[in-house]
Amino acid sequence: MKQCIAELLGLQGWIIYQVKIESDRIDVYAGRPRKEATCPSCQALTRRVHDRSREWRPKLHTRCNGLPVYLWVRPRRFKCPNCGKVFTERFPGIRPRARRTERAEADWLENLKDRSFRRAAEVVGTSPGTLRRLLLKQVTDQADIEEALKDLPAFALSIDEHSFRGQDMMITVTCVWPERRLIAILPDDRLKTLEKFLKGLPVSVRRRIKAVCIDFKDGWRKLIKRVLPGVPVVVDHFHALKDANRRVDEARLIEQQVTGQRIPRWPLVKNEEDLTERQAAQLAMIRNRYKNVAHFHWAKEQLRDVYRASCRKEAELILDRLILNTREASDVALVQWGRTLRSWREEILAYHDWRVTNGYTEGVHTKIKLLKRISYGFRNRGVYVRKMLLAFLPLAWLISFPHFLT
Ligand SMILES: [Zn+2]
Known part of the structure; x- marks a missing residue:
């Protein structure tokens, strides 16, 4: 039974001591079976337990049947035999001093995908500001492109621009053949920014680009010819x-x-x-x-x-x-x-x-417009780019802690 709960909650490898189901919450008391810990200062392994923190600490972990599930932990303190420092053990998926597990954060971000900050905050029970900070801190503004295109031996890209705010434009890069997916949103529409992006593509990705579809923009055409020599440019x-x-x-x-x-x-x-x-x-x-x-x-x-x-x-x-x-x-x-x-x-x-067009990219722009409307606009570029990527891409490509995703 406890093993079953552990798996359900993504706590494989933990020891579940006790599960308490209340009317408004579920409390899971758990710990790690490992008898040793690694000293954060000198990396030495130690089994010398100094003491235990007196109190159990709750970490919001996930939701189950509409109830919040709290993971209660009571970290041990070890004494390093090498450098003599006393340190608190760390749990996988919980950053030191965090009040939530990474799994909870992933759930929150998943909820934010097609909602405004305000609406998502209501749904998960936090404040819009906390969600914004979480997005800025834990979500990257550039997806792992190698990962995003790893299943395609050859592909065509489409590069176009859309309005971030009024005349303030941003560049959208999508894959349009053989599959359609958003690849990147660049923070402005300067040629230098596009150049940096194209030059930053890993060689293994660049080698597989078979065509690039753009609008009548001579600057972009010249740039693509220079950075991706031999790749045909198609005008949309x-x-x-x-x-x-x-x-x-x-x-x-x-x-x-x-x-x-x-x-x-x-x-x-x-x-x-x-x-x-x-x-x-x-x-x-x-x-x-x-x-x-x-x-x-x-x-x-x-x-x-x-x-x-x-x-x-x-x-x-x-x-x-x-x-x-x-x-x-x-x-x-x-x-x-x-x-x-x-x-x-x-x-x-x-x-x-x-036979490639920017048709899919235009579709992406339509969805972006919709998202902007339900969010009442954006002021911060960093928040904007991340929020848009979040709407289109799997979370695992955007966050740094995918091991806690199920
Ligand atoms: Zn040490």
Whole structure:
């Protein structure tokens, strides 16, 4: 029976002296069977028990059927024969002077995963401040990446950014192929920070990166080429098409201003095959009356065809024709767009080799937004990064005391 309880409470290797079940709590009196202890000053092993602390000390350990379980311990004091110091024995899973075991802390953090500090504090019966301190102290702001990717012989990463607060951005790194998982949140969006992160990846991890998916960010592209030579960069096709729509819309707004006529937006930015009859008629009107806007729209639809092409060869033909066409455009903005496409030609076409997108990363950002909303925002970057990692990653990758997890 006692052995069974020991296992249930993750106390294998302990001696259970007594279990008292009260109406509002469960008290477990336990100790360690070892007869010797290691001196913390000189590491000598000793069996000389000096005395025992007079009182049993309770340590909150876990919850069982809604009741808190307290582990009561009464540490012995040993006298080191080598250096003469008297020291108190330590128990595995309990830090000196802590009022809780590591198992209790892991439970609390588990509860914090998808809740606000206030709500989680209510659930586990502590204060939001205690939970914040626990998070800052015991959870790392950078997961063990080797561990996070150890089962994947090859993978593709996606790097994107999201708003921490207003215009204050942070970089999100995810694995998007063959499995999807969050890898890291970097504390800001500076190039130096990304560089440090990529350079800090163990060689065994870097060797397995097969592709990296990013947005049109030349700085990032250059950095990846430099730090991860030979790894193809893929430009995310959602971003590429969003960028295309933005350009089409800009051309529309300018045309509207020049002519003083209202030009409808939806017929231009919606996929052509999804237009309603009315929108199709409006598009035909635009093509008739506003040649320049129609040209931008054509370019956008061509870019869509590049992504929809059945193979890279076909995509290449469409993209090269598009790039060539924009060179002679009458609108300088279209010429510039063509130049951007030419500069990113390889990264756009690489989509047909890897078919990776930032879609999953966008999904992560949506969940982050939700978490920020239920938490009423964050002020501290360290708390923020840890709280987000906690929501996405197994606790064992983030804490330093995984031996107490069951
Ligand atoms: Zn000693």
